[in-house]
Amino acid sequence: MKILWVKPGRLLPLDTGGKLRTYNILRHLAATHELTYLSYYGGERDEAYEREVLAQVPGTVSVHTSNQPSGAIERSLDYLRSLPLRAPYAVSQFAAPQVQKLLRGWIPQCRFDVAVCDFLSSTLNFPDRLATPTVLFQHNVESVLWQRRAEFEEKWFDRVVAKIEYAKMRRFEPEQVRRFHHVIAVSDTDRRAMSAMVDPSRISVVPTGVDLSKYQYDPNARPCAALVVFTGSMDWRPNIDGVEFFCNEIWPLVLAQVPAARFRIVGRDPNPRVKKLASASVEVTGTVPSIVEHLREAAVVVVPLRIGGGTRIKIYEGMAMGKATVSTTVGAEGLDVQHGRDILLEDKPAAFAAAMVQLLQDGQVRRRYETAAAATARKYDWSVITEQFLEVLQRVIELRSNRASGDRALMTVKR
Numbered sequence: 001m002k003i004l005w006v007k008p009g010r011l012l013p014l015d016t017g018g019k020l021r022t023y024n025i026l027r028h029l030a031a032t033h034e035l036t037y038l039s040y041y042g043g044e045r046d047e048a049y050e051r052e053v054l055a056q057v058p059g060t061v062s063v064h065t066s067n068q069p070s071g072a073i074e075r076s077l078d079y080l081r082s083l084p085l086r087a088p089y090a091v092s093q094f095a096a097p098q099v100q101k102l103l104r105g106w107i108p109q110c111r112f113d114v115a116v117c118d119f120l121s122s123t124l125n126f127p128d129r130l131a132t133p134t135v136l137f138q139h140n141v142e143s144v145l146w147q148r149r150a151e152f153e154e155k156w157f158d159r160v161v162a163k164i165e166y167a168k169m170r171r172f173e174p175e176q177v178r179r180f181h182h183v184i185a186v187s188d189t190d191r192r193a194m195s196a197m198v199d200p201s202r203i204s205v206v207p208t209g210v211d212l213s214k215y216q217y218d219p220n221a222r223p224c225a226a227l228v229v230f231t232g233s234m235d236w237r238p239n240i241d242g243v244e245f246f247c248n249e250i251w252p253l254v255l256a257q258v259p260a261a262r263f264r265i266v267g268r269d270p271n272p273r274v275k276k277l278a279s280a281s282v283e284v285t286g287t288v289p290s291i292v293e294h295l296r297e298a299a300v301v302v303v304p305l306r307i308g309g310g311t312r313i314k315i316y317e318g319m320a321m322g323k324a325t326v327s328t329t330v331g332a333e334g335l336d337v338q339h340g341r342d343i344l345l346e347d348k349p350a351a352f353a354a355a356m357v358q359l360l361q362d363g364q365v366r367r368r369y370e371t372a373a374a375a376t377a378r379k380y381d382w383s384v385i386t387e388q389f390l391e392v393l394q395r396v397i398e399l400r401s402n403r404a405s406g407d408r409a410l411m412t413v414k415r
Contacts, residue, residue: 021208025386152241173197177194191204204392208380228302231267267285300366301324312335319374325369327344
């Protein structure tokens with residue numbers, strides 16, 4: 001199968017859930033199919049990145065687009081200039097003339113059996129007429145994500161921006177979902193949300209996976225005392241909101257019953273709001289070479305998110321290592337997990353804290369959740385997920401081929 005895959009931004013380093021999902025599917029596709037991965041990015045030209053991504057994902061074509069605005073003032077001005085545009089800024093900032101020119105040539109020529117538009121933010125680069133069967137890969141339902149951000153943003157300016165983006169996204173996202181031949185969602189929850197935008201038959205679900213060769217369960221391992229760990233990109237708004245909510249409303253309740261407990265926030269580029277959370281009982285690591293060691297030391301993993309969409313790879317990573325996890329329902333949304341079986345799901349601060357205290361104080365209960373978590377994660381290795389992805393692509397190719405044959409036959413009859 002000849003596959004074209006288009007994604008904005010650098011793929012490496014693998015420091016976000018979206019990058020991990022894309023990377024793991026790409027590397028499995030490249031091993032058995034003819035893959036062309038169009039990786040376009042802004043900022044300074046990075047030849048080292050271009051060499052590295054080609055080495056890790058054979059078939060990569062890197063395109064440096066332009067310098068992006070840097071600094072808060074420049075980004076704010078860039079956003080203000082985008083206000084008259086119909087497309088949300090979260091999408092329009094990734095429109096690139098160089099990429100549009102390439103795709104205007106490749107897509108009509110049918111050089112590929114199928115194309116994948118990775119993320120809604122890539123959509124403006126695809127031509128209006130999609131002669132090649134083309135799939136939109138939705139890691140999130142963006143309108144849901146922006147609606148939640150508009151609800152929870154604390155600063156008035158950020159709240160206004162989120163409301164504007166949400167208003168634009170409510171119009172733009174359904175148009176794009178309908179424009180592409182098929183949509184791949186990462187959960188049944190996202191599929192239901194997008195079913196209001198397009199015929200549900202045009203949406204398939206390919207769940208999130210985990211690299212079981214990297215995240216391994218050791219039933220004999222013991223955690224580092226009462227250590228609680230959160231992992232994630234700490235410059236991403238949902239994660240910033242989540243750890244603030246946790247530290248302000250949940251963590252004091254835990255410390256009241258487990259004074260020796262320690263909370264470790266592990267992830268790249270911590271926002272100043274995150275850095276302010278550091279204290280005698282809270283550690284902010286910043287960028288780390290690998291989260292594996294931090295997860296191995298954890299007694300409990302927490303995902304206290306109130307904003308977000310798609311699915312959280314971080315949950316399956318912790319579960320694959322046999323970690324007892326407490327999450328909000330939003331944090332675990334769309335995953336094959338069940339409260340009381342392999343995870344604890346709580347939305348109220350007091351209930352969230354009580355679940356954590358139980359796991360920290362009762363080793364027998366914690367080990368039961370650890371075993372169940374590892375068993376759930378074993379079903380979702382990336383090799384299995386990629387096969388499901390390929391099955392969808394093949395169905396889309398066959399469907400478009402059958403439809404084209406039918407159209408030709410109809411034209412013959414009319415003549």
